[in-house]
Amino acid sequence: MFKLSPLNQRRWSNFKKNRRAFWSLWIFAVIFGLSLFAEFIANDRPILVNYRGEYRMPIFSFYAETDYGGEFRSEAAYRDVEVKCLIYTGGIEDCLDDPDGLIEQVKSGQGAELGEEFSEGWMIWPLIPYSFNTSVDRPGAAPLPPNSQNWLGTDDTKRDVVARVIYGFRLSILFTLLVTISSSIIGVIAGALQGYFGGWLDLIFQRVIEIWASTPQLYVIIILFAILGRSFWLLVVLMILFGWMGLVGVVRAEFLRARNLEYVRAARALGVSNWTIMFRHMLPNAMVATLTFMPFIVTGTISTLAGLDFLGFGLPSSAPSLGEMTLQAKQNLQAPWLAFTAFTVFAVMLSLLVFIFEGVRDAFDPRKTFS
Numbered sequence: 001m002f003k004l005s006p007l008n009q010r011r012w013s014n015f016k017k018n019r020r021a022f023w024s025l026w027i028f029a030v031i032f033g034l035s036l037f038a039e040f041i042a043n044d045r046p047i048l049v050n051y052r053g054e055y056r057m058p059i060f061s062f063y064a065e066t067d068y069g070g071e072f073r074s075e076a077a078y079r080d081v082e083v084k085c086l087i088y089t090g091g092i093e094d095c096l097d098d099p100d101g102l103i104e105q106v107k108s109g110q111g112a113e114l115g116e117e118f119s120e121g122w123m124i125w126p127l128i129p130y131s132f133n134t135s136v137d138r139p140g141a142a143p144l145p146p147n148s149q150n151w152l153g154t155d156d157t158k159r160d161v162v163a164r165v166i167y168g169f170r171l172s173i174l175f176t177l178l179v180t181i182s183s184s185i186i187g188v189i190a191g192a193l194q195g196y197f198g199g200w201l202d203l204i205f206q207r208v209i210e211i212w213a214s215t216p217q218l219y220v221i222i223i224l225f226a227i228l229g230r231s232f233w234l235l236v237v238l239m240i241l242f243g244w245m246g247l248v249g250v251v252r253a254e255f256l257r258a259r260n261l262e263y264v265r266a267a268r269a270l271g272v273s274n275w276t277i278m279f280r281h282m283l284p285n286a287m288v289a290t291l292t293f294m295p296f297i298v299t300g301t302i303s304t305l306a307g308l309d310f311l312g313f314g315l316p317s318s319a320p321s322l323g324e325m326t327l328q329a330k331q332n333l334q335a336p337w338l339a340f341t342a343f344t345v346f347a348v349m350l351s352l353l354v355f356i357f358e359g360v361r362d363a364f365d366p367r368k369t370f371s
Helices: 006-017 019-036 081-089 092-096 102-107 161-197 199-213 217-228 232-246 248-258 262-269 274-311 322-331 336-364
Strands: 048-051 054-056 121-124
Touching: 006 019, 006 336, 019 161, 019 336, 081 121, 161 199, 161 232, 161 248, 161 274, 161 322, 161 336, 199 232, 199 248, 217 232, 232 248, 232 274, 248 274, 262 274, 274 322, 274 336, 322 336
Parallel strands: none
Antiparallel strands: 048 054, 048 121
C-alpha cells in the first residue's frame, strides 16, 4: 500500500488546512474529471445502441448505415429520422407509413416504448445530444439564444455552446498540463545545471537564453503554421520551446545560493554524485521558490492559448476552443450569452488553478503553518 513519507504527510496536512485551496482542488477535480468523459456527456452519437439484440457503442466504433439495414456505407447519422426508424422499427417503410403518428414518436426518441411490433432496438443518448462540431437543427439566424434544447444557446455557426465549453475546457487543461509539465522539467534541469556548476556553462546558457528569449514567439508560430499547418501537437512543441525559460532564473538563483552551503559541501566530501546532490538534496529546498511561479506559468499558458485562438493563430478552426468562443463574443455583441459564458469559464478555471497552486506553494513552505 502506498504510504506518504512524514514530510509529505505534513505537506498534505498543511494543504488540507488551507480550506480555499482544498475545496478548489475538489471542485476542479470534479469539473475536470467530468470533462474527461465529454463523449459520454455531449455527443451527437448515442452511447449505446441495441439493434436486434446486438449491443453497439457508436461513440467508440464506426457503424455504417448499412449495418442497420440502410442504403449508404457512410457513418450512420443517428439523429436523422430515417436512421432512428431503422434502429427502432427495423424498416423505414413501416415507420414512415404508419398512420398512427409513429414517426412523431420516433422523432421524440420513444422508439423503445412502441410495443412489440415496432421494437427492433433502442438507443441511450448522452445528456447533451450534440458534439462540439454538431450543427443544431433550429430555425432562426445564428447565434441562437438559450432555450431548453440549447442551455447556453449556439454560436455563429449553430454549434451548441455547452458542448463546446465541455470539450474546450478539457482541451485547455490537457494542453496546459502538457506544456507546463514539460517546460517546467526542462527549465528546472537547465536552471539546476547553471546554478550548480556555474562558470562557463552558466555564461553560455545565459547568452543562449537571452537570444532565445528575444525571438518573437508569435512570428515563429505564424511562420511554422503557414508551412506545416495548424495542429495541436505542433502548438504544444512550440509552446514548450518558448516556455521552458520561465523557471530557469529562479532555480538558478536557488542553486547558486545553496551550492556552497555546508550540507552540499559535506555531500561532495562523502563522494555523493553531482546528480544526486542536485536533485535529491538541493532541489527540494528550491521547490518553494519554484512553486511560487507555477500559478503564473499555468495561467499564462491558458491565456496564451486563448490569445492565439482569439487571433486565429492557435488550434485548428475545427477544434473546440475557448479563445475562439471569446472571438465570437466580440464579433456578436447582440449575443451576450457568448461573452457571459466565455468570461465565466475563464474566471472559474483560472481562479481555481491559482488557489490550488497557492495552497501547494504554502504546503511546501516550512515557514507556513495553518491553524
